Amino acid sequence: MTVAKPAIALIPAALLAACATPGNYPSLAQRPAERVEGTFQPDDAVSEVPAPVQPSADLAARLADLVAQAEAGHREFQASTPAAERLAGNSGGTASDSWAAAQVALADLDSIRSRVAVALAELDSLWVDATVEAGPREAIGSARATVEALVVQEDTVLARLRGRI
Template sequence: MIDRKHLVFPFAALLVAGCAASSDRYPSLAVRDVERAEGTFDPVPGPQLDVPEVEVDVGPDLGAGLTSLVADAQAAHTAFTDAVPAAERSVRAASGSSIGSDSWAAAQVALADLDSARSNAAIVLGELDTLYTAATVQAEDATAIVEARNTVIALVSEEDSVLERLRAQVR
């Protein structure tokens, strides 16, 4: 039987000899003249994009439309704040009660009523978001829209914090 150790050395010598063969049979890997980039290239102009106008329904006067939307949000916020004391009473009554009890169910209904009141302000925020997007796409001045939007965002954020506080008491 032939020992494999004795075959390894001659085989390795043959491999090394193959690496030492002359390189004139193989092409050079150096950069060729045609591979060198010279000169300048002018970019090909792309097609011009036609941005369609976004239709928004705020009436002919944007300022009056924004004032009306903010007034709607404030009215929705007033309805929300008017419903908060009743919801707080229901939540206090349900505090510590088991899930599915009558007091827990009453608190869930009161929280759902608050969610519904909050959604009225969120609808206005959605309309303001649409106006803001349309103005931005058309590259128009959106300063007045941003101010109205920030006002409504503050109202909705306040409502969100009230809902979060009340929901934490019922769980």
């Protein structure tokens, strides 16, 4: 039995040695067809910037409606903010009645903010569609920037109030 163990150990070595036998294998050097030849000339034509696409009357009305919805929601948010600030300033320890009242006030502000954010999401969707289809990005982008600024203001107020509770 002791003679068979060394013989078994030599079998993998013999198999690996067979892989290293000299033979006629293809070269791995770069072939002539793989070499880059020729030169590329830059295009001398000046690319024209397309004129901004004007929104249709329906789209312009929808943009105005979305901005009006967001502004109405923002006014409601601003009207609800003083009460939430008062409750946040008077909130006691965690799980106290005053803390719970402040949390409810913040939840109400979050709910109002979400309505403004829905208008922003619709504007984002319109803007992506206009980007893909070469539509009126400028008009949509302007309305989107207006609503986004409102959402940023609301996020700032909410972060400040959450820090006080």
